[in-house]
Amino acid sequence: MLLCVDVGNTQIVVGVYDQSVKAGKDSGGASGGLMGHFRIATRNDYSSDEMALLLSQMLEMRSLSASNGLDGAVVSSTNPAVGATVVEAIRRWFDLDPLVVSGDLDLGVEVRYERPGDVGPDRLADTVAFLDLYEPPGIVVDFGTATTFDAIGSDGAYLGGAIAPGVLVSVDALFSRAAALSRIDMTAPTHAIGNSTVEAIRSGVLLGFAAMVDGMCARFEAEIGPSKVVGTGGLCSLITPSSVRVKTHEPWLTLYGLRLVYEYTR
Template identity: 35%
Template sequence: MILAIDIGNTNIVIGCIDKGKRIFIERLSTVHTKTELEYAIDIKNVLDIYHIHREQLDGGIISSVVPKITKTAKLAVEKILDKEVLVVGAGIKTGLNIRIESPEQLGSDLVVDAVAGIAEYKAPMLIFDLGTANTVSVIDSKKNYIGGMIYPGIGVSLDSLTERAAQLRGIGLEAPNDMIGKNTIECMKSGMIYSSAAAIDGIIDRLEERLGEKTTVIATGGLAKKVIPYCKREIVLDDDLLLKGLYILYEKNNKK
């Protein structure tokens, strides 16, 4: 069994995987000011909830898009496991053929998503990761990572709207009962959810037109569950995509 951690701008995803099977997945808030010990306590508490002990864990792997926290989290996990932890980055074997101008700029989370997507689904494919930012990874029919898109996440869009409109405050990210809102809060909820879903449908249409063929579409990320049910296109919702990718990379880089 391994401990897999993905550090994002808003959340830290923590999970354990045993022989490719997810044991659990949880999320913690990303806090830039926490110390190595504080993160170690947080992670240890999650493991304790699921009755997982150090002796059961063969190792750990981390992907991160928050450089300030990466080293702190690595030291925290190593404090728990008492062994070196793998970090997705330069020098790690991925098997991914990245065809973009500066491959080193590709976020580790997108690398992990793509590795899992190629292993589990049919190419060509589009992978939507919905979080603080929404990202789209484009993988062609030859399983090459050829580029993608980045645009504001639904939470960022909502925060921007409420910061600039004094009367628009305190709404949750769930769809209203009717697409046509009957009050300000319902109108905002509808606008957030349905505009996000329509954007995803539209992006799929345009990318398939650009590629000249139909694609497999996968969605993952903390906010995917809130938006994907309202999309019209066929989209596979895979909450475990990051964990699957981290497990594959751990195995690939720890072969005896």
């Protein structure tokens, strides 16, 4: 079994894949062989020992004991310090040498970023998974701490994309700086024209982000042609009901991309 860890700036997403179970386009999709998954908060102050404790306890709660059955690990991290802690935890306590994903590895995808090593490894994992599941050209929208857009050309190359503030980052900034506004539940508004403060915020955040995403997809398509659009990330389901262009939601895109990268490089 393969331990896949996607260290984001807000949460660490962990999945365990049984690699003897097929996944992909024809059988199982991105969750084929996914035996368990969980999320833990990204915190800078954990030691590698504490991180190992969290990981092994969560694995056990999913009836996946860390000590038997894990024969590989792959990590992507957008937070270098926490990523290093996770790698150290896996090395010290799980006796595995994790594959650490970066644009400097040969991932089987041509990376046309000016400096391939600068691309977020989560964005590359998303791209590898997209190419396994769908036909390019494509656009992946990942709703996390940031909202990222990745463009995959018709020849299957990673072209780059866009990085926008994430939904919660934007909402937090708004509430912390607008004295008269207070926190609300984010459910989709019935009208774009809000007739109360709560409805106006819901409109601005949810419909506003959806419009931004739809508008970005149109601009990307002007450069790469009509594309398959796939959404992922912890906040995807908040925005996609209001989006015209993001109709496909793949919650396990990044984890599945990590599995594919591991299998490709071994």
